[in-house]
Amino acid sequence: MARAGLTPERLARAGAELADEVGFDQVTVSALARRFDVKVASLYSHLKSSQDLKTKIALLALEELADRAADALAGRAGKDALTAFANVYRDYAREHPGRFTAAQMRLDAHTAAASAGGRHAQMTRAVLRGYHLTEPDQTHAVRLLGSVFHGYVTLELGGGFSHSSPDTQETWSRVLDALDALLRNWPAP
């Protein structure tokens, strides 16, 4: 009986591809087993549960996103950094909608702490370094940027902006302009 060579890593990777193809919440242990041409129960040697699979995909996506963001940020500052950073999220979501959805999954505290989530927060702070905000304004700004990026990309991906009037690329540029202007001129309490 030839072995399929499954590992948690390969399963996570294949699960991520599956998520991009059929949507994150259509990802199922059964579907993944079919993809490897293996019986369902076999996957339970590598996965604790269906939830575990989804978590692994989320962690993979967070890593990939963080890697891309780190690349994009290298050697940039100010608005240049802000734009590059923001585009990483938007582009990733367009290329890998399933993974992007996975990355939004709620993780329990312990898993979250071991994830690339911290890198994201650190990098957002790095972007803000060009804007000379001091604490606690920097934290407020980190949260604002996270909200805008997450919110915009999610709504755009979900078709929430469909009435095409100004196209979404135009809006995206103007939103980044607006955020840059806001960060350069952050209002005092």
Place this chain on the structure above:
Amino acid sequence: MARAGLTPERLARAGAELADEVGFDQVTVSALARRFDVKVASLYSHLKSSQDLKTKIALLALEELADRAADALAGRAGKDALTAFANVYRDYAREHPGRFTAAQMRLDAHTAAASAGGRHAQMTRAVLRGYHLTEPDQTHAVRLLGSVFHGYVTLELGGGFSHSSPDTQETWSRVLDALDALLRNWPAP
């Protein structure tokens, strides 16, 4: 055999309560049947499918949200309107996390057109009336506000802001201040 008095509306309402209690994606036709002490198959006289149930809950949530927003907006303008409007979303999400999640569900074009989604867009435009933006900037701003509200509330609800340093109420206030400042001074292209 006494009848349970099921209707699509009652099912949607009970489904919404269930969503708030156990989470939107734990909402299941079976669980709903148990709640009414009725056999599962009975619900299929009132629902086309499990998906249909979820859609009905989403539509209910969108309506409730739009009603609350309309109330909040009455007699307000400028930053006052902006704050009240934003707080509707945030408060609703905290009171009804399951319904709020439901409201983000992706709807097909036809269903979306028949939903309260249009009212939300109209009300966002109404909020912006106090800031004298002209098209297409108004559309850009509508999308920005939608992104921030959706993004912030989702991240806060999902525990994305947990490191409590400045509490999230403080950040929320400062984000609204920042948006107000930005809208009053929207950057030219």
Place this chain on the structure above:
DNA sequence: GCATTAGCCTAAAGGATTTAGGAAATCGCC
């Protein structure tokens, strides 16, 4: 009052998750 309709039921098929236990392939150590 009785025919019709609508609401709830039982039955059953199909698919997903998960656990238990077995057999074969691989690995590590002599």
Place this chain on the structure above:
DNA sequence: GGCGATTTCCTAAATCCTTTAGGCTAATGC
């Protein structure tokens, strides 16, 4: 190289959710 231990994959089975089909009974209308 051989051989026991471990790992990987399998079959079998329980449980739960979805969905359809067809029947019985309560409500409704003439």
